Amino acid sequence: MAHLLSSSVKTLLRKAPTASFGRTTATRSVTTLQDTLAAQVPEKQKALGALKKEHGDHVIGQVTIDQCIGGARGVKCMLWETSNLDPEEGIRFRGLTIPECQAVLPTYSGKQGDGEPLLESLIWLLLTSEVPTKEQVDTLTAELHARAELPSHVIPLLNSLPKDMHPMTQFAIGLNACQTESKFAKAYADGVPKTDYHLYCLEDILSVFAMLPEIAATIYRNVYFDGVVNKDTSLDYSGNFCRMLGYDNPSFDELMRLYLCIHTDHEGGNASAHTTHLVGSTLSDPFLSYSAGLNALAGPLHGLANQEVLKWIQDLKAKFDAEGKAVNADTITEFAWDTLNAKKVIPGYGHAVLRKTDPRYTCQREFGLKHMPDDELFNVVETIYQVMPGILKEHGKVANPYPNVDSHSGVLLWHYGFTQFQYYTVLFGVSRAVGGLCQLYWDRALGLPLERPKSVTPEWLAAQVAK
Numbered sequence: 001m002a003h004l005l006s007s008s009v010k011t012l013l014r015k016a017p018t019a020s021f022g023r024t025t026a027t028r029s030v031t032t033l034q035d036t037l038a039a040q041v042p043e044k045q046k047a048l049g050a051l052k053k054e055h056g057d058h059v060i061g062q063v064t065i066d067q068c069i070g071g072a073r074g075v076k077c078m079l080w081e082t083s084n085l086d087p088e089e090g091i092r093f094r095g096l097t098i099p100e101c102q103a104v105l106p107t108y109s110g111k112q113g114d115g116e117p118l119l120e121s122l123i124w125l126l127l128t129s130e131v132p133t134k135e136q137v138d139t140l141t142a143e144l145h146a147r148a149e150l151p152s153h154v155i156p157l158l159n160s161l162p163k164d165m166h167p168m169t170q171f172a173i174g175l176n177a178c179q180t181e182s183k184f185a186k187a188y189a190d191g192v193p194k195t196d197y198h199l200y201c202l203e204d205i206l207s208v209f210a211m212l213p214e215i216a217a218t219i220y221r222n223v224y225f226d227g228v229v230n231k232d233t234s235l236d237y238s239g240n241f242c243r244m245l246g247y248d249n250p251s252f253d254e255l256m257r258l259y260l261c262i263h264t265d266h267e268g269g270n271a272s273a274h275t276t277h278l279v280g281s282t283l284s285d286p287f288l289s290y291s292a293g294l295n296a297l298a299g300p301l302h303g304l305a306n307q308e309v310l311k312w313i314q315d316l317k318a319k320f321d322a323e324g325k326a327v328n329a330d331t332i333t334e335f336a337w338d339t340l341n342a343k344k345v346i347p348g349y350g351h352a353v354l355r356k357t358d359p360r361y362t363c364q365r366e367f368g369l370k371h372m373p374d375d376e377l378f379n380v381v382e383t384i385y386q387v388m389p390g391i392l393k394e395h396g397k398v399a400n401p402y403p404n405v406d407s408h409s410g411v412l413l414w415h416y417g418f419t420q421f422q423y424y425t426v427l428f429g430v431s432r433a434v435g436g437l438c439q440l441y442w443d444r445a446l447g448l449p450l451e452r453p454k455s456v457t458p459e460w461l462a463a464q465v466a467k
Contacts, residue, residue, distance in 0.1 A: 031135075032136075033128070033139075033143075036128045037127060037128060037202065037441075040128065044442075044446060045445070045446060045447070048446050061077075063075055065461055065464075068456065068461065069461075077453070078274070078277070079448065080267050080268030080269075081129075081442045082126040082435055082438050082442075083126070083265040083266065083435065084267055085267040089359075090356070090358060090359035090360070091265070091267070093122065093125060093264070093265060094126060097359065098360065098362075099363070101261070102116065102117060102363070104131050105117035105121040105122060105125065105132075106121045106132065106133070106134040106137045107257075108236055108254075108257070116254050116257040116367075117257065117261050118141075118236050118237070118238070119237050119261055119264075119431075120137045120140045120144065120236065121137045122261050122264055122434065123209065124136065124137060126265060126434060126435065126438040127441060141237060143210075144206065144209055144210040145210070145240070146210075147206055147207045147209075147210035147211070148210040148211060150178060150215065151177070151178055151180050151181055153177065153180075154177045154215070155218060157173070158170060158173075158174050158215070158222060159218075159222060159227065161173065161222075163223050166298070166422065167223060167422060167423045167425070168294065168295075168297070168429065169298070170223075171294055171426050171429055172294045172295055172298070174218070174219065175208070175211070175215060175290065175294065178207075178211050179285065179288055179291075181207060182204050182287050182288075183203040183204055183207075184197070184200040184285040184286065186200075187200040188283060188285075194447065197283075197444040197445075198442075198444040198445035201285075201286060201440065201441055201444040201445075204285050205438070205440065208286050208287060208290055208437060209237075209433060209434065212429070212433055213241040213430060214244060216241075216245075216427070216430050217229050217241065217244035217245050219426065220245055220420070220423055220426070221244075221245070221246065223420075223423070224423070229244050230243055231244055235253075236257075238253060238257040239256075239257075241260075241430070242256050247416065247417075247418070249416060251416070252418075254367075254371075255412055255413070256427075258364070259409060259413075261431070262360045262364070262405065263360075263409075263427075263428050264431050264432065264434040264435045265434065265435025265438070265439075266435070268439060270302070271296040271297070271299065271301075272293040272296045272302060272303065272429075273432070273435055273436045275293045275295070276289050276293035276436035276437065276439075276440060277436065277439060277440065277443065278451050280440045280443055281448065282450060286437055289440060290436060293432065294429050297428060297429050297432060303425040303429065303432075305348065305404075306348075306405075306406040306409045306424050306425070307422060307425065308347040308406075309406050309407055309410055309411075310410035310414065310421050311421070312339070312347050313377060313381065313384075313411065316335045316380070317377075320335075327383070329387045332380075332383055332384055332387055333387055336387075336388060336391045340391075346392065347406065348403055348406045349404065350399065350400045350402075351400050351404045356400075356402055357403055358402070358405050360404070361402075361403045361405055364405070364409060365382070367412065368381075368408065368411075368412060368415075375411075377411045377414060377415070378412075380411075381407065381408060381411050384407075385403055388401070388403070389401040409424070413427075
């Protein structure tokens with residue numbers, strides 16, 4: 001069939017080269033993110049238009065009743081540019097695995113592979129599919145710092161919120177309040193042509209990225225400390241965020257870079273990404289769209305899972321400390337079976353798509369082995385990793401008995417004294433903006449329509465079976 005494809009459609013079949021084969025890097029002649037995207041948009045518009053025109057009626061899958069009533073698991077009906085999740089391999093960001101990203105994306109030191117990737121480099125990669133140079137990343141860092149000032153009404157609003165209001169609720173309020181700065185909303189009201197939507201969308205997206213750390217840090221400092229937020233814009237995005245939170249430790253900076261990078265994107269079907277895309281398809285601006293995504297992320301089945309993992313581990317440790325028993329493979333096994341027999345789940349294990357150990361877990365484990373090999377909670381997590389898959393396989397009711405990203409992140413943060421686990425999902429929210437909004441840029445650049453799937457009633461389903 002390939003010989004029947006037009007040249008425009010064939011451009012979509014070009015597989016992105018992996019890091020080990022010399023992935024294309026952005027050339028020094030294209031110095032800005034905006035110029036890089038401007039060069040790509042026309043070709044991508046042409047290619048996707050040709051695919052739809054020439055092959056729009058091609059069937060790509062079927063839907064079962066089980067999928068219809070079971071959360072649409074595995075239904076292929078959503079276009080997502082920035083990442084792909086394979087059940088066996090895990091996540092790829094624009095074709096690159098996490099280890100490949102760690103090998104080729106620019107780091108704070110400027111030396112490839114020396115430290116964790118800068119979040120700015122992943123923003124560039126997800127938006128453009130190109131690996132940027134360190135110089136290009138530095139220009140993006142400077143631009144984000146320049147855009148970071150919050151509207152004058154936002155800090156007083158955050159300061160007025162009850163201290164016992166959940167940090168994620170405050171986070172969504174804070175971002176919604178910044179919507180007064182939306183250039184996309186103003187341009188739409190002024191009647192800008194559809195072909196220019198993506199230009200104003202990008203303006204908003206970069207502003208959202210820039211403003212999120214101070215909103216998040218203000219909430220953290222208000223709820224748990226003195227409300228004072230200090231900055232250091234000589235640092236990168238993640239390092240400056242750490243200073244705003246009140247942490248000044250190069251090792252913690254590296255953890256934050258890793259944490260923010262690996263939580264950015266997990267293809268489009270997860271609740272926060274899909275919600276951002278769905279609301280954005282109504283032409284709500286990026287501020288409103290990602291505020292909706294944050295509310296999805298706040299759900300216990302999504303972003304709150306990492307704090308539940310930490311609580312489970314601490315409950316485990318407290319039980320056996322009180323009984324004078326060591327926390328080891330035997331006692332972990334006992335506690336796990338107590339949890340399962342109580343009809344509860346083991347937090348941090350299993351995934352809706354993955355069927356192997358989450359590579360986001362693996363890279364955090366490697367970080368722990370390097371930076372905190374003797375940490376008590378880290379070693380508890382390590383022992384859990386050794387015994388839990390076997391327990392869950394024996395239990396027999398879990399499709400994936402392996403750890404996911406949430407199994408490790410809370411313990412690593414705890415090591416550095418970041419113990420306010422109710423806040424952890426806010427960190428996730430700062431990161432997940434990158435995946436959802438990079439895709440939102442391409443939604444507008446490619447002119448994707450309002451999302452509106454067809455729903456069916458239980459009676460209709462029953463009638464299909466009766467035919």
